[in-house]
Amino acid sequence: MSGEQDKRAARATDRPRLAAGAPRRPASRDRIDPAPERPVIVFCDVADWEKAYFERAFVGYPLRFFERPVEEVPAADLADVVVLSGFIRSRITPDLLERMPRLRMIATRSTGFDHVDLTACTARGIVVSNVPRYGENTVAEFTFALMLALTRHLVEAVSRTRNCDFRLAGLEGADLRGKTLGVVGAGNIGVHVIRIARGFAMNVVAFDTRPQPLLAEVLGFAYQTLDELLACSDIVSLHVPGSPATFHLMNRERFATMKRGAILINTARGNVVDSEGLLWALDEGIVAAAGLDVVAGEELIREESELLTAPRADERLRLVLCEHALLRRPNVIVTPHIAFDTREALERIAETTVANIGAFLTGSPTNVVNPAVLSSIAPAA
Numbered sequence: 001m002s003g004e005q006d007k008r009a010a011r012a013t014d015r016p017r018l019a020a021g022a023p024r025r026p027a028s029r030d031r032i033d034p035a036p037e038r039p040v041i042v043f044c045d046v047a048d049w050e051k052a053y054f055e056r057a058f059v060g061y062p063l064r065f066f067e068r069p070v071e072e073v074p075a076a077d078l079a080d081v082v083v084l085s086g087f088i089r090s091r092i093t094p095d096l097l098e099r100m101p102r103l104r105m106i107a108t109r110s111t112g113f114d115h116v117d118l119t120a121c122t123a124r125g126i127v128v129s130n131v132p133r134y135g136e137n138t139v140a141e142f143t144f145a146l147m148l149a150l151t152r153h154l155v156e157a158v159s160r161t162r163n164c165d166f167r168l169a170g171l172e173g174a175d176l177r178g179k180t181l182g183v184v185g186a187g188n189i190g191v192h193v194i195r196i197a198r199g200f201a202m203n204v205v206a207f208d209t210r211p212q213p214l215l216a217e218v219l220g221f222a223y224q225t226l227d228e229l230l231a232c233s234d235i236v237s238l239h240v241p242g243s244p245a246t247f248h249l250m251n252r253e254r255f256a257t258m259k260r261g262a263i264l265i266n267t268a269r270g271n272v273v274d275s276e277g278l279l280w281a282l283d284e285g286i287v288a289a290a291g292l293d294v295v296a297g298e299e300l301i302r303e304e305s306e307l308l309t310a311p312r313a314d315e316r317l318r319l320v321l322c323e324h325a326l327l328r329r330p331n332v333i334v335t336p337h338i339a340f341d342t343r344e345a346l347e348r349i350a351e352t353t354v355a356n357i358g359a360f361l362t363g364s365p366t367n368v369v370n371p372a373v374l375s376s377i378a379p380a381a
């Protein structure tokens, strides 16, 4: 599996419309006038087209760009950073914050923010903003790509025809129509999954800690407890955020309560699923197939050689072994965390990131995920 960094670097050549010298200019409302004292802004995990986009948005600001995640940026380049923007590979730990004494804002270019230690940021008065709504349809569409690939054996079928093998044996699929879909986490993405599922004439049930009865009435689905949902769903799709409350939400005990032969889709976060529990459920035939855009330890697999010397090496090696075991299963599809990755979604991410940083610089931060910090900060410029 190639890493996110490699993928994003490669994107410069993959993306004809944006990379061929034609990154869309931010609208004038997105262009941020330099403040009298211009804070250093560091962008990590950036592709070429994003660099051009941010350069146009922040004319006159001292900007630094790195294709790498923040951990790999030289200390000297972080010493005076005031605003930092990265993707999910840029893990923000207390140790890393020590290297950025002037840091006042983090603009993560993602919806999820489980890679940022919010407690440490809040304690240091650092505002953290995310991009909450760039890709709800994008991720929902990809969820159905995984679902249909599994129910129609698409990967095996294409692999056969590439080898001039046109046999049908073993490729019999299953309709989505009439099946029950269990959506775990009916937030922005989950609701789009429900909308699309209703278009396929699926029955939909959902579990969420914050149910919205009106939404259920309008979209035609029913809220259930997680146990009820797992017992009746033919397909379970996970859309909760990564958090201590959702860590290993799907563990061996929960898999044991699932309807036999169900399909699991995870586009949320790898840690929501206990990989060892999933391997057990696949062995037992409880889970017939799994489509995983995210896997616990996905960030480790590209750095395998460093694992032996890393802290908690045993635990990390175990995660990588589980990931390898999942990758080898014929009834498991693993994709390299690409559910978000469409041209339209990336453009929305860039636009919102410019708006988030601009709002912070002018003293009115937006999309703040650690609002407790707001009482303790003053504008950076």
Ligand SMILES: NC(=O)c1ccc[n+]([C@@H]2O[C@H](COP(=O)([O-])OP(=O)(O)OC[C@H]3O[C@@H](n4cnc5c(N)ncnc54)[C@H](O)[C@@H]3O)[C@@H](O)[C@H]2O)c1
Binding pocket: 111, 112, 113, 132, 135, 136, 139, 184, 185, 186, 187, 188, 189, 190, 207, 208, 209, 210, 239, 240, 241, 242, 245, 246, 267, 268, 269, 293, 294, 337, 338, 339, 340, 341
């Ligand atoms: N694979 C990708 O490329 C990709 C892209 C974007 C987002 N994501 C992941 O998808 C997640 C969901 O995104 P979203 O925009 O729908 O977020 P959201 O905040 O709009 O929705 C999350 C929903 O989960 C519910 N929830 C939270 N904790 C719960 C719990 N313990 N049990 C049950 N429900 C719970 C919330 O009430 C909310 O309705 C993100 O946090 C991110 O981790 C993945």
